[in-house]
Amino acid sequence: MELSNTAYVILGLLRSAPRSGYEIKQVVDKSTRFFWATSYGQIYPELKRLAAAGMVDAAEAPRGGRRRTVYRLTAAGRKELRRWLERDPETFELRDEGLLKLFFSAGGGPEAPLGAIAAKRRQHAATLDQLREIEPAVRAFDDPHPHVVLRYGIELNEWMLAWCDRATGELERGRRKAA
């Protein structure tokens, strides 16, 4: 049984409560999104695959006249989640266009390096705002681990912001010395 990491996100979220695909997407967007994003285009097909594999059970749970399918973790799904938790992580991927621009900034004008850092700084400042906004809700979870991870995200972005400030200072100092 080879499952994608995104499948484990779904299993993991269903562990605390049965949820619909729509709800899974909502929770992801307010919790794992900054280090593991997903879209409806992944969630709905994956839920069907997981149901076919016996990892989750589907139940119709309409709200008013609106159809709604709620999935709940089976014993097999719970076991699969535990087995995944015991394995060492493999995927760690970073794709940072801002760093790429800084890396190649000698190919631009004289303001390119400082401009690249400033733009990257803005990016992280915006992310930080989003993470801080969801913090109260995540802190209120029964399970403390999501909040530990969210703190990681907040502190990581704070570190990145501080790095941008530090690097800006160093570049400016180097420039003054050259002049």
Place this chain on the structure above:
Amino acid sequence: MELSNTAYVILGLLRSAPRSGYEIKQVVDKSTRFFWATSYGQIYPELKRLAAAGMVDAAEAPRGGRRRTVYRLTAAGRKELRRWLERDPETFELRDEGLLKLFFSAGGGPEAPLGAIAAKRRQHAATLDQLREIEPAVRAFDDPHPHVVLRYGIELNEWMLAWCDRATGELERGRRKAA
């Protein structure tokens, strides 16, 4: 002219010297890899596309009886690179399976949270070793910006290591208090 970020990696690397696809891959693996990886499966087709678009020029440059195609940036490619450098970055993506495991670690045994952090720590320690190994070579570049970016990578992984240690201490303290 819509180019992928990976296309700009190629343009950026060709700015300092004409290179073959093979050489581009080598340089990527020792410089941008930790924040922007690429494979031959992307590089070779992309070089052809860039050549068709007039961004690079291809020249046969065999070494001995071994065929070899070297690409060099055209004026149009140089201009496209400059235009890209002026735009704000969009892509910033993180996929961290280790954080995912920590996030869901309540679904495992009592050692799951500390185990997830320890595994993540090992991952970053290994990355740190690799980055430190390539540092002398990158420091020797004419252009200082790649080294600034590499320092970012090193310091980022140091921060992540320190975070793992901090979080481990806090979890252990919390556990002792509960006992």
Place this chain on the structure above:
DNA sequence: GCATGCATGTAAGGAGTTACATGATTCA
């Protein structure tokens, strides 16, 4: 009546990796 949110889904396409095939050269 209309915008917004709830809710499910799919089709098309982009981006990227892996595995494989081919063949020359170098060095132990």
Place this chain on the structure above:
DNA sequence: TGAATCATGTAACTCCTTACATGCATGC
């Protein structure tokens, strides 16, 4: 002679996003 490195390339595949379609419910 055989392994490692140089060198190019492609096919199949996975993963993921975007855009779109559909329809009900709620509240202004």
